[in-house]
Amino acid sequence: MVGLLLGAAALWGASRLAWFAENRVAGVRGTVLHTETGAQAAGALVPLAVLALAGVAGMVATGGWARRVLGGALVLAGLAACWVAVNGLRTDGYPDGAPVAEIYVGHGLAAFGGVLVVVAGVLGLRGATRMPRMGARYSAPAAKRSAAEHDYDLWDALSDGRDPTAGR
Incomplete structure (x- = not known):
């Protein structure tokens, strides 16, 4: 569950960093540097972070086959986050003054968050029957x-x- 929390935080943090930069013609102002955050360039980052956060509550509240289904959904969400992180990443062609380091950190943070969500989903799949669920302590x-x-x-x-x- 800590992996899901860290994965959600990494995905949300990646959505706040710059992911894209290019020079654009802005009419009277001439050519200006245009940047987009991860949330603007890859709209799936924030929903995937929310899904990972909701997965924490789901892993606590469910058990058995429902936890396995949730674990599978989290694995798919983590893989989607990894795909979003590598899709569109380029290694050259950035304009002068572009926050290249921030772009790489943003993509890397999203990939790291995706891997954490995948690992947490796999652990949820493997330990679906062994992990206690909410309220199980009070059942007779x-x-x-x-x-x-x-x-x-x-x-x-x-x-x-x-x-x-x-x-x-």
């Missing part, structure tokens, strides 16, 4: 349920006019 074990059913049998015998202790 089977032995206690059978004792409660025994109590119901005693009351049912009394209701029917029979002595529940006669056969013991």
Whole structure:
């Protein structure tokens, strides 16, 4: 779950950094440097971060097959984040004054966040039955349920006019 939190934070942080830079003609101002953040250039970053954050609550609240489905969805979301990180990344052709280091850090942070989400999803798939789920600590074990059913049998015998202790 820590991996999901860190992955969500990395994806959100990558969405705030510059991802694209080019010179554009701006009419009277001439040629100006135009930059776009990760959220502008790759609109999927913020929704993927929100999905990873929601995955934390889902991993805590679910168990069994529902946790496996969620783990699979998180693996796909992490792979999508990795694809967004490498799609459109170029190594040359940036104009003078472009924040090249920030662009590389943004793409790298998105890839790192995607890998963290993939790893957390795989761990959720593998440990779906072993990890405790929310409220599992308070559910009664089977032995206690059978004792409660025994109590119901005693009351049912009394209701029917029979002595529940006669056969013991």
